[in-house]
Amino acid sequence: MAKALALPPPSDRATPKEGSLRWLLTLGLLTLLSAAIGGGFGLVMVSGIQKQVEEKYKALPKKPEIVSPYTGDIAIKKLAPVVTNLTGSESDWVRLEASIVYKANAEQNPDVIAAETRQDVLAYIRTLSLAQIQGPSGLLHLREDLNERVRLRSKGTIQELVLETLIVQ
Incomplete structure (x- = not known):
């Protein structure tokens, strides 16, 4: 004969309300954690790109000033x-x-x-x-x-x- 599953006594089981609340809290915590990690990674990337652009801009030769054809007196x-x-x-x-x-x-x-x-x-x-x-x-x-x-x-x-x-x- 097949054995029946033994369920814990009713006092030890979590109620459906408590189970969904734990699930929502876990999901909210993971969402906040991923947003913080993504934001931090974005800030690091932006600052790195900005530094590279500034270095390349400084390395460019300066444009000569426009000289007017009307010079002198x-x-x-x-x-x-x-x-x-x-x-x-x-x-x-x-x-x-x-x-x-x-x-x-x-x-x-x-x-x-x-x-x-x-x-x-x-x-x-x-x-x-x-x-x-x-x-x-x-x-x-x-x-x-x-x-x-x-x-x-x-x-x-x-x-x-x-x-x-x-x-x-």
Whole structure:
């Protein structure tokens, strides 16, 4: 015959309420323990990675400072507005306002340089048509042409012609 399982007397057995409470306490304790271990491991990893990044950043070569093309003794002078019509049309007019950036220690008088530059810009603009200055590329070409022309005429005294406004009507 088969033997029956012997159960402990009823006073020694844990009640179902006490068993589930022990299970929940064990589960809560393990959860807190794993959260503490995971958090500690995360902090150690983050600090190690941060130290490595800082070391690599310090080892990088320093970027050179941006050097301005405008060094030395320079000044800026506003030119009088240039108003003229365009080639091939009596109804298309241009108004150009500009300034020159020049070497201040030059032997020439800045007012004379500005007047000569204005006259040269006027003579150049009168040779342009509306199609040549339309759009962004037309404006870029106009700016480059004027800068090249001004530098050549001033023999390097003027460093740049800065276009402030260009109105075509």
